[in-house]
Amino acid sequence: MDTIIIAKIKKGRDNEIWITLSTYTGQLRVDIREYFIPEGKSDFSPTKKGVSVPIERISELEDMLEAIDTETVDSAETLEISKGWEIRGALREYEKHRYMELRNYILNKQKEWIPAKGVTFKPEIFEQLKASVRRAASQQMEI
Numbered sequence: 001m002d003t004i005i006i007a008k009i010k011k012g013r014d015n016e017i018w019i020t021l022s023t024y025t026g027q028l029r030v031d032i033r034e035y036f037i038p039e040g041k042s043d044f045s046p047t048k049k050g051v052s053v054p055i056e057r058i059s060e061l062e063d064m065l066e067a068i069d070t071e072t073v074d075s076a077e078t079l080e081i082s083k084g085w086e087i088r089g090a091l092r093e094y095e096k097h098r099y100m101e102l103r104n105y106i107l108n109k110q111k112e113w114i115p116a117k118g119v120t121f122k123p124e125i126f127e128q129l130k131a132s133v134r135r136a137a138s139q140q141m142e143i
Contacts, residue, residue, distance in 0.1 A: 006139060007132035008035075009125050016044060017121055019132040021055070021140055028055040030136045032102060032129070034119050050119045051087050051102045053079070058137045064089055065130045070123060073098070086113075091123065100126050 003022040011017050015036040022031055033050030037043070053061045060079055068089045069075040076090035084107040092101050103118025121129065 004139065006030075006136045007128070009121070009128050009132065011121055011125070017119060017125075017129065018044075018046075019129070019136055021136055024052065028140065029053060030055060030058050030061065030133065030140070032119055032133070048117050050117065051104055053081065053087065055140050057081070058133070058140065061087075062130075062133055062137060065133060068100075068126075070100070070126060083107075087118075092120075098123055 006019040035044040104116040
């Protein structure tokens, strides 16, 4: 299956968050990923910054996104993808700047949750992101 672009959400001058449906290792997934324009190029390229959820878990992703408290810093919601891998969504703050994040967490051998790649964005575009995931859920039913 070719990648189906559900939405492109402007993040900055040279970067966007794309919500797509694509097949990875034979499995249909919804992907929320940051894209950027490399220097000297005119087209967007994907980064490693993002999260990917098996399509059969998309309703759980929608529920997690709806449950995120957008007023309380560090009040994370969690979606377990598999044993030792989960995605957390939360409002964060760094140097008095607030941002939203969706981030992968991996359980290491010491049984500690280690943050991995994820995507961050301004709280102002969170509703747009949630709406795009809802569109992905409805579109995947047509595939």
